[in-house]
Amino acid sequence: MKNKSSNNFPYIPNTDTEKQLMLDAIGVSNFVDLVKEIPAKYINPEIDIPEDLSEQDLVKLLESISSKNRSIASFDASFLGAGVYDHYVPSIVKSIVQRGEFVTAYTPYQPEVSQGTLQVGFEFQTFISEITGMDVSNSGMYDGPTAFAEACLMAVRIKRNKNIGVLHSVDEKLVDVLKTYTMFQDVNIIKIEKDQLDKDDLNLSCLAFQNPNSVGEIEDIKKITELAHKNNILAIAHVSPIYHGMYESPGKYGVDIVTAEGQSLGVPTSFGGPFIGLFASKKEYIRHMPGRIIGKTKDKDNNDAFVLTLQTREQHIRRENATSNICTSTQLISLIVTVYLATLGKYGFNELAHLCYQKAHYAASEISKIKGFEIYNKKFFNEFVIICPDYPRNINNFLLENNILGGKDVSKRINNGLMIAVTEKNSKHQIDRLINCLGNYKC
Amino acid sequence: MLKNHNNNTKLLLDISNEGRRAFTLPECDVPSQEITDKDNLISNINLPEVSQLDLVRYFTNLSQKNFSIDTNFYPLGSCTMKYNPKVNDQIASLDGFSGIHPYQPQETVQGAIELLYDLQKLLGKVTGLEGVSLSPLAGAQGEYSGLLIARMFHESNGDSKRNIALVPDSAHGTNPASAKMAGLEVVTVKSDEEGNIDIENLKELANEKTAVFMITIPSTLGIFEPNILEITKIIHENGGLVYADGANLNALLGLVKLSDLGVDICHSNLHKTFSTPHGGGGPGSGPVMVNSKLKKFLPYPVAEKNNNDYNLIKPENSIGTINGFYGSFLIAVRAYSYIRSLGKNGIKSISENAIINANYIQSQLKDFYEVFSDRYCMHETVISAKKQKKNGISALDIAKRLLDYGVHAPTMYFPLIVEEALMIEPTESETKETLDNFISIMLKIHDEVTNSPEVVKNAPHNVFHKRLDEALAARNPILKWKK
CATH class of the missing domain: 3.90.1150.10 (Aspartate Aminotransferase, domain 1)
Incomplete structure (x- = not known):
């Protein structure tokens, strides 16, 4: 029943006539003339994938796949x-996060036309700083475990000490990601047992712990942080954000870097992703921080506005000397978290x-x-x-x-x-x- | 363009008013439990108190201060700002996808694993590199995984002295940054004046210490490397592996397989070529793909099918776990849905239309702006504002002036080897009318450069803000709300 027009793909609009007009303007007779630099023997290979589907058939197919899962x-x-x-x-979170102006924007490289994304990011940094009690937050990492690994690497840079101390009670998953993140780097991951915590000769860049820990037990943030500082090492806390809705923030205890899995703040469980890593630290370490940071500035009319800032830490400027290789991160998830926290x-x-x-x-x-x-x-x-x-x-x-x-x-x-x-x-x-x-x- | 209609930078904590609420929680329905740990309890946190309607208005008004694909032509080179089909978002929000927990027993999430398995297959067919892990959460993580795979491969051959990554001077910044993370020494390979890899320089640099050569195909100049087969041969003869940064595969879909070009490892960004929304800077997904001899090193997890059961497994010599779970699952759902909707003919149509559109723009602009290369481009074209610079107008000025005309700016000052670069990628989603409109705007700006350069120099004029002072933000960092 299909009325075969020259163009069958709703996402690819140009008709054969228009394509020909463009080819004429370019000065070639057909498409193949444009791609002559591709080795001829390999061009247009057979790609063994299924035929196209109408939207209705597509939805039916994907619904049948999803129905093989048991949702929570x-x-x-x-x-x-x-x-x-x-x-x-909350419904408002689901509604706002569907707005195409947020969903289909790129990283805000042109701040004059990206104030939506940038101002939300600034709100996000504010809220995360409040919850963690830290001076500064970045605008989000991939997820909790990668934020944790990056925090340990940041401590190595700050302290110029290649020993990363991780409390034994930290979730094995965090340690696994840290291992992969440091696989070919000259660093050592040292597991610290609880009974070693009274020592004062720890040769480490940081002491990283999780609260509540991998089996839900509340750690003594104050004691661990004091011990770290007595040894002149950084305290890194990987925390549950909602726990700090009723208990003092890690910043109050002097923790140096705080990371967290941000999923619990309005993000669906989604079979494990996409989530967001929270990352906050004391002000003095900001130039060692990975990830994007949004700052307040002025436009030419002296109005307040927001921009990506301190970019000289990042890979697109510093290349191999950057604080991390991270580029695309999780801006849309930070919108979810921001609306969620503002709503609560x-x-x-x-x-x-x-x-x-x-x-x-x-x-x-x-x-x-x-x-x-x-x-x-x-x-x-x-x-x-x-x-x-x-x-x-x-x-x-x-x-x-x-x-x-x-x-x-x-x-x-x-x-x-x-x-x-x-x-x-x-x-x-x-x-x-x-x-x-x-x-x-x-x- | 509405100017200053909602130019209000008051933050939520500024409009907060004691006692307002946007949301109520249910009553506690269990018998009251004594709080045993009473030390350090707090009674509130400094979050805003705003009505629900005011929150909706606040965020809706903010959204309207963004350019986006849904609202504007967005020819941002290297970013593939194509249409993000709405149906894919709708599908990703199905409870059977968004409402499943990563620790559920595998028998209760067979549909999810089946989808990952099928997407691995599709990506393997398109690239010819049939070992696939969807785990990497963005391009940079895909790159890092690929480089670890290369290192593990050499180590498993007792070849651990290979510690050099050869990276072209035109490469994206994540390439050297990822190589450094993987403990590799970065050695830069020069481009020749045509923008191709300098073969002589490559021959000098490739040796028994070469772990991997990282090449972007098409290059960041938007051109196909004509010597690709010779290049990959040189690397292989020296015992190295070829890593292709296929972040952007839009030009190659269905046109040529990376495996046929001699590529051993690549990653691809689902948030570019495969149309998943960019979200203002993520979440993305950067699957890593390898040939069969490297499969056993892939990161956890890889989806497998045994009889009718689907499982997530850790390959034999896996580089390990690179993030919390199984990658950006809901992004994978969207990409799968996208590929299935287009099918084998649609996939081919993408690259053809993307290439024609880019060449059309190049052909219409080349008499007015210097084009880096007079060869045909692939999916994007790099032009230079060198000529305009003589009138005191930079690539930045032209980019800002485009905003006044309702077009998002191209990528500026990248690749680094092109002076005053503007990198234009129209994608296959745009109609000829949109391209013609863009071309006429570019020609108008070209006239302005000669006749009224101040207008261009001081752009933008008609968007939400005049030009921002980025230096001020870095000099005096204000990174959160202050009373």
Whole structure:
């Protein structure tokens, strides 16, 4: 039924007639004359991929692929976290982030026509500085783990010491990315055990830790930071942003560089990406910082406006001497985070943290009453580890049979450990179902 | 263009008003739990208190201070600002894609892994490099992964003395920056006056210490390297690997496979060639692709199919994990959807139209602006404002003047080897009418350079702001809100 016009692709508008007009203007008779420098024997190869699809057929195909996934919402409840959390996303966030003016702009290289992107970025830096308690934030990194790795490399540059100290309780994923980021660089990654923390002869550029740590336990930020500073090394904290909605910021304790996974701030779980890495530091280290930074300036009429600044740190100017190779990062995700934080606001963000805390502690206290189950943590926020009477994978399978997405198996760290995350989205009813199921579990 | 209609740089904390709310949270439905750790509790954080309507207006008004593909012609060279189909955004927002957790059991996310597997296949077919990992989160991460693969390959051959990356002087800045991160020493290869790789210089530099040669195809000058087969042969004879920066593959889609040209490793930016939106600076995705002998070094994860099961696996000698999870999944969804919508004929049509459009612009401008090379270009053309410079007008001035006419500026001062460069990439998405309009604006500006240079020198006049003082921002960094 197709009326075959010369042009069948909605995204490629020029007709054969127009193409010919252009070829004539160029002064060639056909397209092949334009690409004669490509070795003739390799031109126009057979590409074995499927034929084109109409939009309707495309949507049908992709819907059928997506329906082979079970989304979090399709379960009766989910307690999966471990760095990626299912929080409620306000409608305004979803609506604003669809605006084509934000979505289809490039990196703001022409600031006079990019003030939307730039001002949002400035708001983002403001909010992240507030939450972390740091002097300055950049405009975002790829994700939490890469931000963490870049922070450690930044400490190496600042201290000119190739030893990176990482507290043993840091998530193995962060350490893995750090290893890949430093694979052929002359640096050492040194795991620091808790009992080494009283020493005062640490020869390191930094002491990097995670709070809450990889099993949800709250670390003593004050003590770790003081120890780092006593040894003249930098303290790097990889934090949960929502935890700092109810507890003092890492900046208050003197931490030098703060990184975080920003996903929890309005970004869908998205099978792991795209997310955003948060990165903030003390002012004195700013010229060592990776990533883009937005600053305030004036136009010729003396109006305030915003621009990319301190670009002499970056690869497009410094090439191999840049602070990082990062170029495209996560500007649109920073828009999500900015709208999310502005929507929650001064008290809402604090209330959110309390809701997560209350629900998680209710869940833990009820689970601790079930025979055979124990809570590992002494101090935690919205995530804790249950020591189970059986392998965590068996518990998770049992929960799955009951249409519950269980926790993260952390038995590599804690024998029979199952880490449970609770957010404001988990109703009491859902938590009670989890408790009920665990109560019915038979080894 | 609306001028100064909302030229209000008040920030959210400036319009914040004690007691306003944009959102309420649900009541706590569990019995109250005592907070055991009462030290260091805080009761609020310095975030704004603004009504929901005011927030919507604030961000909507800000959005209108952007040029974007949806609103303006955006011929920003090397960035491939093509149309970003709306259907792809709609598909990416399906709950079955955006609402899945990366730690879910693999049997509950088979559709997601199937999509990654199929996209790997499609990218492998297009480039001829069939080992693919979609993990890299942007071009620079794809590059870094590719370079680690090269190093691991040499090490596995007991050839660990190879520590030099040869990089052309026309390369993008991420090339040398990534090479440095990979512990490689960067040695620059010269271009000849035609903009091609200087073969004699390459022969002198290639030796038993060459780990990898990084080449951008087409080069950042927008031209195809006519000696490509000889170049890749020289590198291979010296035991090195050829890395192609295929960030922008728009010119090559369906026209020629990188593998046939002798390329061993490449990356490609899904946020350029494969139409996923740029988002004002990301998120992107920069898959890395390799030939079969390098497959086992790919970063985690690679999607595999066994019978009817899809799995994410870590290749045997993988360089490791380069980010939190499995790459920019929702970007991969959009790119997959894009390739499937165009199919094999559409893919070929992209490169053909992109090349014709760029050459059309070049042919119409070359009598007025110096064109770097009088050869036919590929998907973009690099012109120079050298002639205009004699009237005191720089590439920057011309770029700013274009904004007044509602066109986003081309890439300026890149590649570095061209004086007063303006790099123009129209893409295949634009109609002949749009190209003709752009050409007539460029000719108008050319006239202005002679007849009213001050107008160009002081541009822009009609957009939201006059020219900004970038030096001031760096001299006196103000990086967050202050009362």
